[in-house]
Amino acid sequence: MCFGDDSSESEQDSVDRSMTKRSDCNKCVDRIKSPNKIIQLYNKNGYNLCIYPDGNVSGTREPYNPYAKLEVLTADRGEVIFRGVETDLFLSMNSSGKLEGVPDANHENVIFIQIVHGPYLAYRSRRYAYQGWHIALKKNGKVKPGRDTWHPFRQKAILFLHRPGMKKDLPRRYLVNSYGFRLSLLPTQQIQGTKDDLNSKYSVLEISPGPFPDTIRFEGVETNKYLAISSTGRVYSESNLENHDTLFVVHKNQLGHTIIMPFRSAHLGWKLGLTKSGHIKSVFKTVIPANQKATSWSYQPVRADTDLSDTFAHILGAG
Known part of the structure; x- marks a missing residue:
């Protein structure tokens, strides 16, 4: 044929x-x-x-x-x-x-x-x-x-x-916790929270499905790095797609907030969190209590002046 x-x-x-x-x-x-x-x-x-x-x-x-x-x-x-x-x-x-x-x-x-x-x-x-x-x-x-x-x-x-051949037309969002911090993947390899509009481009995250059911990834659009949590609890940025540290599972808590857990360590109760000061919260401190402001997230639309591609203009204004 x-x-x-x-x-x-x-x-x-x-x-x-x-x-x-x-x-x-x-x-x-x-x-x-x-x-x-x-x-x-x-x-x-x-x-x-x-x-x-x-x-x-x-x-x-x-x-x-x-x-x-x-x-x-x-x-x-x-x-x-x-x-x-x-x-x-x-x-x-x-x-x-x-x-x-x-x-x-x-x-x-x-x-x-x-x-x-x-x-x-x-x-x-x-x-x-x-x-x-x-x-x-x-x-x-x-x-x-x-x-x-x-x-x-x-x-x-x-x-x-x-x-x-699939095109990577994926949604882009800000990930904001209950303290009002946007999660940012910085060029220095640091991951932290920010409320500064000058650095908002580092907070634009592209959300893609993972290789296993109900898994997702968060990619920093500006840095081309993926959010990752290692088996030792280290939160870092990673460029290797095949590394399962970049996989997360997401669910809603009793208050309706989004909870993000590392795929490989979800059974330990570890969650992604930012402290009151905008720093990464140790995953060991996210297990109890269950409903913490630090680990409660919501997706927010990317502002038009920080969106890096016209491809995703149709999602602006979406929740």
Whole structure:
């Protein structure tokens, strides 16, 4: 099956063609046809395939992970190439069956045969088609070596769907506690409360869903850092999306205020809080009493003069 083409071919025909020696392999990029598609390659085990800057490949449950955006290039009929939009690296399978990101598309290792399995798609390496090696992700999101994908037939690890490359059109808000302080992620890596309008740009937070049900993240729009609480109770800013310290769960207390708890330590009763002076409150002091002003939050709309993107103008004035 070729993108943009309703025609398809049998699996055996695909293998037979793949075994034909091609002297013009180094011209594969020149034969790429357009238009191309921007997608997420979603595995049946629940992961989007990512190509990272260091060439590593793995799965993620992050719906907005930039490394999960892939461009699908049509190399030939029924054959495709995947390019990481963020890294400009091409998905490749080496001689040991390992998936990796490489900068050079002029190699047969980056070409995969697309095979239809009902509603799903599988991708067999053209170079190693005779061995039955496929693109695959395990149940834990790690890459499954090609040598382990030929049997059993139609295993979940090799089955994928195309999902649209999600745009990060997410709400932006101020997070304000009952003392009137806005939570701010400063360029100095400090996290503190502020009532100063001059620093209001550091208080603009983008709220995104996490990889697990009912989890969210708070990103400082100006600093591109995420709010995080470590397993030792340290409140800090973090740039690594894969760090689960950046995950939070949110619920309402008896007074209707928003309570924010670290995902990994919610069972300890830890909460995010700011003191009367605007400093981060130790999580050990947020457990009792349950309804503290320091840990009671509300979302407030971002002012038009501090909003950093017109994309979110439609949410201004929303609660």
